Amino acid sequence: MSSEPITNDNDASTGADGTLYFNRELSWLAFNERVLAEAENERYPLLERLRFLSISGSNLDEFMMIRVAGLEGQVQRGIDVPSIDGLSPSQQLAAIRSKLAELAERQQVIWRNLNPLLGAQGIHIAGDERVDESAYGWLREYFLEEIMPVITPQALDPAHPFPFISNEGMGLLFNLTREADKAKIMEMILIPPAMPRYVRVPGPEAVYISMASLICRFADHLFPGFKIKGSGLFRVLRDSDIEIEEEAEDLVRTFRSAIQRRRRGKVIQLEIEEDFDKRAEQVLLEQLGIGDAMVIKSDGVIGFDGLSEIVDGEDRPDLKFESYSPRYPERIREHDGDCFAAIREKDIVIHHPYESFEVVVDFIRQAAMDPDVVAIKQTLYRAGNQSAVINALIAAAEAGKSVTAVVELKARFDEEQNLMWASKLERAGVQVIYGFVDWKTHAKVAMVVRREEEGYRTYCHFGTGNYHPVTAMTYTDLSFFTADPRLGRDAARLFNFVTGYVEPRHTELLSIAPLNLREELYERIDFEIAKAKRGEPAAIWMKCNQITNRAMIDRLYAASQAGVSVDLVVRGICCLKPGIPGVSDNIRVKSIIGRFLEHGRIYAFANGKAMPSTKAMVYIASADLMGRNLDRRVETLIQIKNKTVHDQVLKQVLLANMLDTEQSWELHADGSYTRVEAAGEPFNCHQYFMTNPSLSGRGGALEAGAVPELALRKGAAG
Missing domain, CATH: 3.30.870.10 (Endonuclease Chain A)
Structure with a gap:
């Protein structure tokens, strides 16, 4: 966790009137209120409203793991730098926690309103009353064959130390009495993150049971000879910021170590069920060392982000936005798909997601296959899990072209993915650069140098978004393609700055x-x-x-x-x-x-x-x-x-x-x-x-x- 003040947008002068500015953290929470309002928007299809509720959950999780964790770190270190509106870190935390409690309650209210509406459309979530005898049999078989072999009950006693619960970890605590000798035993089951959060019961209607409910329903198979006195579901969020020392000698090794530390960060928030077994709750709070962490008790959903599984899994076009297929620009089609010919004729802007991100991929693919292309340079901030751009760069390197990739390791929550891509690129012969230790390389730039009759020509792509094919389907961004020699020279200066720390003396159209x-x-x-x-x-x-x-x-x-x-x-x-x-x-x-x-x-x-x-x-x-x-x-x-x-x-x-x-x-x-x-x-x-x-x-x-x-x-x- 970084000790640098996270609200570091103040100028050197400290005499400004704080009443002229909104607090950054509270402004972000206001943004998430607007996201939540879309879950209430009756003009939207029902499953899209559920998606917005899920997004609000994911947003608030990240806010807790990064922003709230950073403020708590400042308080612990005695850092008292005020925010832009003049609030100390502790004052901000008090205001944030009050607003977070409001948002958590509002999420549950929206959920309680959406759930019956979904039921009326044949989608029943955690609806035990919909489970008939045949469905019960299927669920029992599914539990015994698919779930029971994967989960591991852990006794909590002096012989079995309290297990570590990773960031975003969900688990169940069971308060048990052994029937043979009436001994009281506490057991924990951590739900593996690879497991689905919701299980769909086969049948004409969509009936979903949460994984936690399913484990509780068949817990007697896990604990034969025990009487279950009580149980409870919980979820843990931890400090997930990564601090990198400027004097780090090996950036790759440092990040691999930091990613491991993030999974074990300080507990920032604990969510538990409202009817959580009292004895189990006491054990959980004591063992986690909650301290100042925020504890949220809920009588509804725990972990709203998981609802996205239902939205994505349900094939109900009548309850989703009308499907949309991005256009492929006619300009490039008119040149028989030749990106270079189209760009050479005139600059072009691609507006994602209305126009296909495939154009960006084709630009790199074409460069990889074109025998006249001699060099490709590209920044990579976020590239996604299945990146066609990465594969195109690898193909270019394997074809003998000079390929340079600036891979940003400090892309939050994508560090591990980027390390994997960097290794794969290096093995293919790509020159991988990690940029600056203390600055993120957030620019989205690709340049292709091509040998033509008039001499070498540089083609450039400048983006407002990432080279990420999945987010490009939902993020509105601009991709600007140009063969303007001025921007080609500027792009070369930019890459020299990032790869060789050669600060450009001047640029022509690029700042x-x-x-x-x-x-x-x-x-x-x-x-x-x-x-x-x-x-x-x-x-x-x-x-x-x-x-x-x-x-x-x-x-x-x-x-x-x-x-x-x-x-x-x-x-x-x-x-x-x-x-x-x-x-x-x-x-x-x-x-x-x-x-x-x-x-x-x-x-x-x-x-x-x-x-x-x-x-x-x-x-x-x-x-x-x-x-x-x-x-x-x-x-x-x-x-x-x-x-x-x-x-x-x-x-x-x-x-x-x-x-x-x-x-x-x-x-x-x-x-x-x-x-x-x-x-x-x-x-x-x-x-x-x-x-x-x-x-x-x-x-x-x-x-x-x-x-x-x-x-x-x-x-x-x-």
Whole structure:
């Protein structure tokens, strides 16, 4: 666990008024409230509502394991650095625990509302009353053959020390009396993580029994000769942050050791059933050494994240979002699938998940097979379990090409996966670089050097998301392909910086954090301030995931005070307070929560003309406006010069986000969010992108009129 203050987005100055900023942690919890609200959204299909409930559980687990664990570590170490809003770590923990208790109760209320609705649709979860005699027989056989050989009862007595319960571990405690001598015995069964959380009973209706309920139901087979006096289900969350010392000599070995330590981190939260056996509960609390950990008692579901198994396992298209198949860009089809020919003709932006991630994979695959390609360089932050990108890089190396992969070991919860990929890449002959010890390489960049008639040409891919084929199906991100020589030179400078620590003296269209990305954004904001002071059009449009950095917030406050119109689409944490008289009157903040997870980062500046215009300065980035992204990560900010791509990013992607009313929440000065109400006809940006091809990828086969032009008029597409 890191001893560095986790809310390290404050500037050096400490005299700022905390009332000008929202607390980062509470803002994140407000985001998860909006996620929970989607589980209550009656416009959504029933299983999708259940999915949102599951997502809220997964989100809160990570929040506990990382953010709350970090604050507790600060309190234990006596670190008293205040947050951006002036709260000490202990004050933040008190406020967080109060809000977490509210959210936990709200989850159970939503569950109690959804469960009968699912039952009415023939999906019964943990419904013992639905189990008839034949189903009971099947369950008994399943338990004896599939479960009993895997689980291991462990007696808890002086001869059997209390077993270690790993992070996210679930288990059952049984309070037993031996019938022969009436001796009292406590037994524990840890549920292996590889086991399903829910078991579907065969039959025309979907009946699910939780694994814990199934073990309890047939516990007499585990404990013959014992009388079961009581039992209880529990779940443990542990501190999961990883601390890496800057002087680490072997980064790979250090991370392997740190991953093992994470599984054994301090207990942060314990969830137990409301009717947990009292004697068993006392033993559990004593043996775990709970201390300051949060204990949540529940009379409903424990571990909401497990409900995703039911959502994914049920083949009920009538209860899910209408299936959607991403488009493959017509531009590339028109070139017979030749990515290089399409990119050479004109820059192109692929808008995921509406356009297929397969284009990115094909770009690397084609480079691997093309005899004229001499070199491939790529950053890898998260690549997924079955990454076609990794396999393409391996194929390229085996074909004799020069292949360099920058693998980021510090990608939270993907460290183990990335270590595995790194080993596989190295065995294939790829030059694997791990980047900086103290900075994460978060930039998403690939460059391909190809031998052509005119000489060597560099093709580049810059992404706002990861090279991860699974998340690319649900995360909205941008993939920018270009053969612009300026960006090719910039990409080469970036890789030299990461692999050889050669800091570039200048770049042409690319800004790099932590070198000059912050300064580029400052310069653009200051330019808008100067325009506003001269009475000229001045506006800033931004779309990102989080805004927490105080210096950047203060710059946006200064823009508002100068009369610049500032519109922000911030999906998650926002420490900036809009609508404060005299401070942020001209700032509006909204959050979009819907079918897809908004993930792309876009920064646009009016540049002296009314927005949106062809004169606006438009950038896409891998970075959010957080201290870690601006100062402690390698990130990219790319200026978009191509007219068609510029129009797509500004007048299609960003504008549609501004116009959305069906999935948008407005942030108010008091920290509350309310759903945006459509002034006219409702507009859903996700639906718009699903039904309209992108501007740069549509190709000549689609007439210009095939893409409705959006107008800056709420809810209107004209």
